[in-house]
Amino acid sequence: MRVLLVEDETALQEALRDILNANRYTVDCCETGTDALDLMCSGSYDLVLLDRMLPGLDGLSVLRQARDAGVHTPVLMLTALDAVGDRVAGLDAGADDYLPKPFATEELLARIRALCRRPAELEPNESLCRGDLTLQPKLRLLTGPAGTHSLSGRECAMLELLMRNAGSVVSRERILLHVWGPDSEVESGNIDNYIHLVRRRLKLVGSHTVLQTRRGAGYCLEVPVC
Numbered sequence: 001m002r003v004l005l006v007e008d009e010t011a012l013q014e015a016l017r018d019i020l021n022a023n024r025y026t027v028d029c030c031e032t033g034t035d036a037l038d039l040m041c042s043g044s045y046d047l048v049l050l051d052r053m054l055p056g057l058d059g060l061s062v063l064r065q066a067r068d069a070g071v072h073t074p075v076l077m078l079t080a081l082d083a084v085g086d087r088v089a090g091l092d093a094g095a096d097d098y099l100p101k102p103f104a105t106e107e108l109l110a111r112i113r114a115l116c117r118r119p120a121e122l123e124p125n126e127s128l129c130r131g132d133l134t135l136q137p138k139l140r141l142l143t144g145p146a147g148t149h150s151l152s153g154r155e156c157a158m159l160e161l162l163m164r165n166a167g168s169v170v171s172r173e174r175i176l177l178h179v180w181g182p183d184s185e186v187e188s189g190n191i192d193n194y195i196h197l198v199r200r201r202l203k204l205v206g207s208h209t210v211l212q213t214r215r216g217a218g219y220c221l222e223v224p225v226c
């Protein structure tokens with residue numbers, strides 16, 4: 001179970017991360033709405049704990065934009081605002097559940113378990129199609145004219161980001177954030193290695209899509225018109 005924890009209060013973020021780790025959840029953390037939206041769109045998470053009051057883009061806007069972008073991951077919204085109107089606004093924006101702060105650890109864990117029990121058949125098996133490529137992020141499968149290959153988690157995350165932004169330049173910083181997360185200390189050469197791996201995958205599935213290097217700017221997936 002991979003959980004994205006979006007919380008800008010450092011002490012609370014650390015406390016929640018420790019609780020989740022102790023209960024065998026894998027946790028990635030971020031502090032801002034912009035990072036949250038980017039990570040949610042990666043499709044890499046089974047659950048999102050989303051604080052409502054965030055610097056910059058607030059939790060409600062993050063949620064609306066993520067749902068508009070087709071993100072179906074269950075979201076539990078955490079907030080100090082507990083008026084009925086605030087709860088309704090959270091649920092209307094696409095939250096699956098809403099937990100006012102302060103909350104008891106046991107209640108948080110129970111609500112997480114409840115959200116994770118959603119029947120698998122309700123989970124849309126999302127496919128992302130660009131040109132001659134089809135990516136199934138949940139299954140980590142890439143299909144092209146020559147067949148289907150399975151991808152590693154990072155290859156899949158990188159390719160999904162590039163496919164969602166096909167035709168546009170994606171910066172190395174954005175790839176770092178999306179694939180390795182905000183707290184990673186990954187070396188620049190790792191991106192080059194993964195770009196190389198992704199190019200090999202494109203070739204393996206017989207795709208005519210080209211992953212271009214734009215020196216000093218980033219990378220661009222160029223999809224030929226079929």
Ligand code: CA
Nearest residue numbers: 008051053054
């Ligand atoms: Ca906050």
